Amino acid sequence: MFAIAITLLAIEITVPIVDSTRGSDLADALLHQWPSYVAYAVTFFIVGAYWINHHRMFFLLRGVDHTFLILNILCLMAIAIIPFPNAVVAEYLTDPALRGVAAALYGLAMLMLAIMFNVVWWYADLRGLFRVDVDKAKVRKVLRTYLTGPVIYLIGLVISMWAPTVSLIIYFVVPFGYLFEGPVGEIDEGYIEMEG
């Protein structure tokens, strides 16, 4: 599911059609699409990081109930829409007049995703869906770090209205936080055993 949404991001990068006898014109047209490449890389990395975290948390569950499945569908709905705001940002990133609206849309989509991600995993905690051998205090510590997501994207969304460039930088810097393992590593001790 995450894999499909993430792979569809590349579909939006189109082949530039140049009618020229000079190779430099095609090179220019390809370079001119740099916002598409940046948006692809950043969004791919953000969604990929959600994927890793979602997957690791799932391993800690003892089971799921109906409400969890419904909330998970809503979380997937927020994931699957991401190619749309990603394409809007890629289209209007270089337009000073319009990138504010594009940044706000992107921030709104990321905010919804961050909220749904939190709802799913806080619900799992509140309903006791984690395995009994999983340290409850450590799960809470992980869940509290997840709360930073909605806060950051809400700040970015508010800022986007008068300083779109700053908000875009915020969105694009967030992924670097994912380079560090965070508290989830304390629960599964840095290793996820292979399935099977």
Add this chain to the structure above:
Amino acid sequence: MFAIAITLLAIEITVPIVDSTRGSDLADALLHQWPSYVAYAVTFFIVGAYWINHHRMFFLLRGVDHTFLILNILCLMAIAIIPFPNAVVAEYLTDPALRGVAAALYGLAMLMLAIMFNVVWWYADLRGLFRVDVDKAKVRKVLRTYLTGPVIYLIGLVISMWAPTVSLIIYFVVPFGYLFEGPVGEIDEGYIEMEG
């Protein structure tokens, strides 16, 4: 499979191309696409709910036979076509003259899906494909609730011919029924144990 069809729903939401120096024009163009967002959310939720139910029922099977596999392919065929009627409704939802036909097409697609879903699971019951430890009376109770699907979509389809708005409201209200667990929860006792 369900995941792929559901993710492809977002592809249909296109980036509006505005040639303007005012951000409000892009915002207007994005808001103007609201039927696409509504159709995405509603259809995603309906197909997601089918996914959950299909998955839970599969866990109750002891095995499958050739006819089950063929019927399942036909059910998947009805799932995979959904992005098409979804896109037609998104395109013509705001056009009073044309939304009746769009609503009828959507209702027809949903009716076929609901019928195939019933055919697959009633067949599984009639051929005794459920595990011996699964309570047959409870399975029947679940299957009877599934029968409401074709009935509702048939009513919606008939109504769409002279009151398209009413039929669309019917389709869009149906998903809220999925918020409640229904009798399938009585079989697997509200929890689906994790695989592996």
Add this chain to the structure above:
Amino acid sequence: MFAIAITLLAIEITVPIVDSTRGSDLADALLHQWPSYVAYAVTFFIVGAYWINHHRMFFLLRGVDHTFLILNILCLMAIAIIPFPNAVVAEYLTDPALRGVAAALYGLAMLMLAIMFNVVWWYADLRGLFRVDVDKAKVRKVLRTYLTGPVIYLIGLVISMWAPTVSLIIYFVVPFGYLFEGPVGEIDEGYIEMEG
């Protein structure tokens, strides 16, 4: 993999754009696309039947070797291209002058798929990749029925050059053969036990 190729078939069915105040014009435009619906249903069913057979055969393997994996990639290559000839047939089915070429392309794609499918499974047999408890005589019986595929599509391909309608009917009738289980059912005794 099969699932992805099969789901992408629906992408090709586009929303007709009508500029009219009469619902009947949209209905006409939708009905006018009937070749797309027929092609979708037929191709989905054919690929779905390959999927079932591929899956059932895989269950009989004790392992795979490098050549098997390479051949399997070539078979998947033949599967993944199918949306293209399918779209060509949908586009030109109603054009008497051009449907011959479309039918030939479709037949060629199906012939390649049928050949690769046979190559994969005959190779598995020749290299002894099936489990020791699987009856070799019965596997051969299954493999011999698979040989009918390339023969039928080769006949269709030859006929398409002067009688495209007949060849299309041949392609479209073939799937009905899949409604019957065939000899593979004798090996796994009509039931595939659930995984896990």
Add this chain to the structure above:
Amino acid sequence: MFAIAITLLAIEITVPIVDSTRGSDLADALLHQWPSYVAYAVTFFIVGAYWINHHRMFFLLRGVDHTFLILNILCLMAIAIIPFPNAVVAEYLTDPALRGVAAALYGLAMLMLAIMFNVVWWYADLRGLFRVDVDKAKVRKVLRTYLTGPVIYLIGLVISMWAPTVSLIIYFVVPFGYLFEGPVGEIDEGYIEMEG
């Protein structure tokens, strides 16, 4: 993931629209698209070969850590973008003036993929993520053969600037190397046991 990227390659092959009463015009238009078919087949085979190797290496792991997962996301990012350079090569392969730039873009994308693939698996080796029963000397031998990938694509990339045809031939000949098993077969002894 590999499967999705690989299947999306076929989407780029479009139906030629001919307005003619002669079948030979459609046949010509279809044949005229030969660069799309060649690019599809070559790229599919290259990515398919990466898929096989990635899968076989995964089977040798005892577990993964956070950095491995992050590197794997970056490797998947390099995989998922492949349909884009593939489409650029298909579009400009027959244009002598522009194919140099297209060949360079393709080489660059393949170089990034080859580098990320090496980074993922060398990291796994350095961090001791392989199972204890896996012969470390043989793993090193496999990893050293993987180093040829970046070298070949770097050579192709450099050559593409003044001899694009030669660089394209290099890219297109590389896949034939995958027909031979290579040292990974020495580790899992030519057979990958079925899962489950």
